[in-house]
Amino acid sequence: MPIKTTVITGATSGIGKATATALAAQDHAVYLLVRNIIRGEAVKQEIIDKTGNKHVYVIKCDLADLQSVREAAAGLSQKLMSVNTLINNAGAGFSERQVSKDGFEMTFAANHLGHFLLTLSLMPLLERGQARIINVSSEGHKLGKPNFDDLQSVQKYSSVKAYGMAKLFNVYFARSLAQKFGDKGILAFSLHPGVVNSSFADKLRGFEKILMKLARPFMITSEQGAETSIYLATAPQLDKFNGSYFKKKKVAKTAVIAKDVAAQEKLWQISEKLISKSVV
Numbered sequence: 001m002p003i004k005t006t007v008i009t010g011a012t013s014g015i016g017k018a019t020a021t022a023l024a025a026q027d028h029a030v031y032l033l034v035r036n037i038i039r040g041e042a043v044k045q046e047i048i049d050k051t052g053n054k055h056v057y058v059i060k061c062d063l064a065d066l067q068s069v070r071e072a073a074a075g076l077s078q079k080l081m082s083v084n085t086l087i088n089n090a091g092a093g094f095s096e097r098q099v100s101k102d103g104f105e106m107t108f109a110a111n112h113l114g115h116f117l118l119t120l121s122l123m124p125l126l127e128r129g130q131a132r133i134i135n136v137s138s139e140g141h142k143l144g145k146p147n148f149d150d151l152q153s154v155q156k157y158s159s160v161k162a163y164g165m166a167k168l169f170n171v172y173f174a175r176s177l178a179q180k181f182g183d184k185g186i187l188a189f190s191l192h193p194g195v196v197n198s199s200f201a202d203k204l205r206g207f208e209k210i211l212m213k214l215a216r217p218f219m220i221t222s223e224q225g226a227e228t229s230i231y232l233a234t235a236p237q238l239d240k241f242n243g244s245y246f247k248k249k250k251v252a253k254t255a256v257i258a259k260d261v262a263a264q265e266k267l268w269q270i271s272e273k274l275i276s277k278s279v280v
């Protein structure tokens with residue numbers, strides 16, 4: 001029988017796939033939340049073949065579609081009593097402004113809001129599992145500012161600023177979770193995985209794509225990029241670091257703005273409002 005139950009987003013490629021594989025190899029039951037079922041099933045089979053662990057499951061979940069997130073959380077809540085690890089790993093940047101099914105700017109929707117709804121919807125399971133919640137952020141959060149006056153980048157869109165803000169929100173969200181649910185046994189962290197040679201740059205265009213291509217020889221592998229996520233999922237006694245940001249398996253400094261408790265709370269309140277009709 002598996003020792004732990006892990007739910008992970010964005011495991012169809014890159015860092016998420018490497019993380020899911022490593023945790024399956026360590027006897028976790030792993031639930032892959034994917035927007036593309038065909039890709040998800042292929043990865044599931046790959047993980048089973050590689051690790052011999054048959055407790056790998058695929059659940060449809062498009063993080064940029066709140067109804068899809070709601071359905072994924074409801075499905076998990078029917079199947080499982082508890083979850084021990086939730087890895088909010090999926091993420092993407094967009095060279096041009098795009099809008100999600102619910103009308104939110106895509107970077108905000110896919111990197112933050114979908115994970116916010118997923119996490120809150122799974123909270124009863126997470127509390128029962130005394131879970132660790134791991135948000136895969138980025139050093140890119142240091143380029144972000146919490147632009148509450150134009151969260152959806154309607155007035156002006158910059159892919160770098162939108163990505164930086166969404167990754168800053170991953171840090172905020174981990175801090176808020178630690179603060180609000182720490183006394184219920186929940187641990188929450190955010191992390192930078194390193195600069196990883198994954199499919200991440202494939203969706204970028206123009207100058208950003210060229211920059212990423214030039215950086216490729218200096219990038220680490222997805223397996224190396226997964227190391228901090230795996231560490232946070234499995235290392236004993238991380239209680240005293242609850243809410244912290246990690247890099248290379250160690251607590252790391254965030255941007256000063258990432259410590260702004262009022263901004264963390266403001267994001268929480270706004271996010272709650274945005275998903276208010278959506279929590280299962």
Ligand SMILES: NC(=O)c1ccc[n+]([C@@H]2O[C@H](COP(=O)([O-])OP(=O)(O)OC[C@H]3O[C@@H](n4cnc5c(N)ncnc54)[C@H](OP(=O)(O)O)[C@@H]3O)[C@@H](O)[C@H]2O)c1
Pocket residue numbers: 009010011012013014015016033034035036039061062063064065089090091092110136137138139192193194195196197198199200201
């Ligand atoms: N690569 C880096 O250098 C780097 C650096 C810092 C932080 N990060 C962060 O690391 C995380 C993983 O990135 P990666 O490098 O492994 O990139 P990747 O190979 O492009 O993987 C991204 C994953 O997210 C999934 N995804 C994207 N949008 C989604 C949505 N709307 N709903 C559900 N799943 C969605 C993708 O699914 P599909 O297969 O369906 O596209 C894929 O599985 C991201 O949060 C990223 O911001 C990466």
